[in-house]
Amino acid sequence: MFKQLRNIDTAFQHIKKFSIVLIAANVLICCFWSFFTYKAVTEAQGRVHILYNGKVLEAFASTRKANLPVELRDHIKDFHHYFFDQSPDDKEIKKRIGKALYLADGSAKRQYDNLVESGYYNRMISANVAQEVEVDSISLDINRHPYAFTCYATEKLIRESNTVLRKLVTKGVIDDSGMQTDNNPHGFMIQQWQILENGDATIGKP
Template sequence: MFSHLKNIDTAFKHIRQFSLFLIIGNVITMCFCIYKSTQAVNLAQSRIHILYNGKLLEASATDRKSNLPVELRDHIKSFHEYFFNLSPDDKAIQANVGKALYLADESAKRQYDNLRESGYFNNLISANISQEIKIDSTRLQGNQWPYLFTCYATEKLVRSSGTVYRKLVTQGEVRDIQIQTDNNPHGFLIQHWEILANRDSTIQN
């Protein structure tokens, strides 16, 4: 009889161990399934389908931080192109500079007022000078807002007597205003902007 009870006790221990292993195995399997399901959902949410010219294209959504330097450089580039791409027409100048002022604070407005008071824009109009800018490089500094930047560019002034190339260097800060609009699609604002250098480099007759 004691032998029979011992066998029952041993069998019960085996069943208990087996049940414990089974429960642990089920918990591990469930955790793995939940992890893989979450991973699959996140992957599916990061894929965007775009209909372009009747074709279905797949795009990937990424975190803004991974694309932040590109967005900052594009914002800085857009501002400088609006501010310095000028034609000999007062309305065109005001329209372009107006677009630039949406991307910067009052420091850009001060620079514009200084150029206007010095007769810079009147000289462009009276001499029929077209001005274009090409961004050579943009250096970003810092790891947190506001980001410091230095922009290096080349200005091309075309007039009837020849072409003048100027080296332009500006610096400032970029702040995230967290509001994106049609006039400011990146939601950034340039502040404390100043022109460090704007001098002739070459003249072509």
């Protein structure tokens, strides 16, 4: 009788150990399955299929953070082109300034008002001067938020007789506005914008 009890107890211990091993194995399998499923779903979400000329092409999507410096610089460039690329036409000036003001806060509006009050645009129209800007470089600090920047550009005042080149330097900070729109596709907002330098550099023939 005792031998039978010992056999039953031994069998129970074997079954108990086997059950523990089986449960542990199932838990490990579930963990590995969950991990690989999550990885597969993440990789699938990172793939974008594009239909081009009747062919399906596969591309890889990247996070916005990876493209952040590129998007910030493009936003800054767009703003400066809208603000400084001007033709001697009052309606066109207001139209382009309006586009620029969608990309910046009231600091840009104050700069515009100062130029209007000084008669800058009236002199440009009366002298038939076109204005173009070429952004040379943008110094950007993405380690601190909002992101501080300094923009270095060359401004051209184009007359019939000659072209005046100006050195243009501006600075400010740029932050996420929280909303992307048709007028502000990147969804950023330039703040505390200042014109540090805008002086004649050289004069040359067009």
